[in-house]
Amino acid sequence: MxxxxxxxxxxxxxxxxxxxxxxxxxxxxxxxxxxxxxxxxxxxxxxxxxxxxxxxxxxxxxxxxxxxxxxxxxxxxxxxxxxxxxxxxxxxxxxxxxxxxxxxxxxxKVGLDFERLKEKTLRIAPRYMDVSHLKNLSEQEKIKKATVVWGIKESIFKIKNEEGISFLNHIFEEDFSFEDKKATAKLIFNNKEEKFQIQFDSVEDYIFVCAFEDVK
Ligand SMILES: CC(C)(COP(=O)(O)OP(=O)(O)OC[C@H]1O[C@@H](n2cnc3c(N)ncnc32)[C@H](O)[C@@H]1OP(=O)(O)O)[C@@H](O)C(=O)NCCC(=O)NCCS
Missing domain, CATH: 3.90.470.20 (4'-phosphopantetheinyl transferase domain)
Incomplete structure (x- = not known):
C-alpha cells in the first residue's frame, strides 16, 4: 500500500x-x-x-x-x-x-514523531516523564499515554534541535487525557521557557505526535 x-x-x-x-x-x-x-x-x-x-x-x-x-x-x-x-x-x-x-x-515550525506501541516505552517511563501522569490507567492505557509523552519530547526536540536538552529535566507535559488528542508542553532550557501545542492520535498500533511552537 x-x-x-x-x-x-x-x-x-x-x-x-x-x-x-x-x-x-x-x-x-x-x-x-x-x-x-x-x-x-x-x-x-x-x-x-x-x-x-x-x-x-x-x-x-x-x-x-x-x-x-x-x-x-x-x-x-x-x-x-x-x-x-x-x-x-x-x-x-x-x-x-x-x-x-x-x-x-x-x-x-513543526516536530513529528511516529512510534509503535510497545511495552518498553512504559518500562523506561521514569527516565523521561512524570509518571504521576500514568496513575489510574490500565496497562494498555499506560503504554499509549507514555508513548504520547515520549513523542511529545521527541517532537519538541526536533523543533528545537539544541544540544543539551534532557527529556526528563527540560521538557514538561501538562497532564492530558488520551481521548483529547491534544496537549500542551513547555521547554525550560537555558533560562528560557517556551510553550508548545501538541496534537496526537493512533494509527493501527502506532502513535503520531506533532508539536508546534505556541505563538500566542
Ligand atoms: C534525532 C532524534 C530526535 C531522532 O529520533 P528517532 O526516534 O531516533 O527517529 P525518527 O525516525 O523519529 O526520526 C528520524 C528523523 O529525525 C530527523 N532528525 C534527525 N536529527 C534531527 C535533529 N537534530 N533535529 C530535528 N530532526 C532531526 C531526520 O529527518 C531523521 O530521519 P532521516 O535522517 O531519515 O531524514 C533522536 O535520535 C534524538 O537524538 N533524540 C534526542 C536525544 C535524547 O535526548 N534522547 C533520549 C532522552 S531520555
Whole structure:
C-alpha cells in the first residue's frame, strides 16, 4: 500500500503517512536520488531502514518535492528548499517506525514523531516523564499515554534541535487525557521557557505526535 493517510493538523500543516508494503527494488525504481543520498542509502545496514528512507522520498514526490529539495543541517535536522519563486519557508519533520514513514509539512515550525506501541516505552517511563501522569490507567492505557509523552519530547526536540536538552529535566507535559488528542508542553532550557501545542492520535498500533511552537 502506498500513501496511507493524510491528516490535516491545521490550515497550514499536513501529516503524510506511507505504509511500506513494497519491496526495496520497487521503491528504489520510483525515486530520484542525489549522489549524497545514494551514498547514505548504501551505507545503511538494514533493508528496513533503507525502505523507510525511500518511502520518505515517495512522500516528498507525492507533494511535488524531491530528494533534491531536501537538505540536512549539521545536527541531522531536515529542511526543504522553497519551491519555485516562493520566498516562504516550508518546514518539514520526518519520522520512521518499522513499517511506516511519516512527514509533516507546515508553514510553521513543526516536530513529528511516529512510534509503535510497545511495552518498553512504559518500562523506561521514569527516565523521561512524570509518571504521576500514568496513575489510574490500565496497562494498555499506560503504554499509549507514555508513548504520547515520549513523542511529545521527541517532537519538541526536533523543533528545537539544541544540544543539551534532557527529556526528563527540560521538557514538561501538562497532564492530558488520551481521548483529547491534544496537549500542551513547555521547554525550560537555558533560562528560557517556551510553550508548545501538541496534537496526537493512533494509527493501527502506532502513535503520531506533532508539536508546534505556541505563538500566542
Ligand atoms: C534525532 C532524534 C530526535 C531522532 O529520533 P528517532 O526516534 O531516533 O527517529 P525518527 O525516525 O523519529 O526520526 C528520524 C528523523 O529525525 C530527523 N532528525 C534527525 N536529527 C534531527 C535533529 N537534530 N533535529 C530535528 N530532526 C532531526 C531526520 O529527518 C531523521 O530521519 P532521516 O535522517 O531519515 O531524514 C533522536 O535520535 C534524538 O537524538 N533524540 C534526542 C536525544 C535524547 O535526548 N534522547 C533520549 C532522552 S531520555
Amino acid at each position: 502506498p500513501l496511507l493517510k493524510v491528516v490535516y493538523l491545521s490550515n497550514n500543516t499536513k501529516l503524510y503517512l506511507w505504509k511500506i508494503t513494497e519491496d526495496f527494488d520497487m521503491l528504489f525504481s520510483q525515486v530520484k536520488l542525489k549522489d549524497s543520498s545514494l551514498a547514505r542509502l548504501e551505507s545503511m545496514k538494514s533493508e528496513s531502514h533503507q525502505k523507510g528512507f525511500l518511502a520518505v522520498r515517495m512522500l516528498l514526490q507525492h507533494n511535488d518535492y524531491s530528494d533534491f529539495d531536501l537538505f540536512y543541517d549539521e545536527f541531522g535536522k531536515p529542511h526543504l528548499k522553497p519551491q519555485g519563486c516562493s520566498i516562504k519557508d516550508v518546514e518539514i519533520s520526518i519520522s520512521h517506525s518499522n513499517d511506516f514513514s511519516a512527514i509533516a509539512i507546515s508553514d510553521s
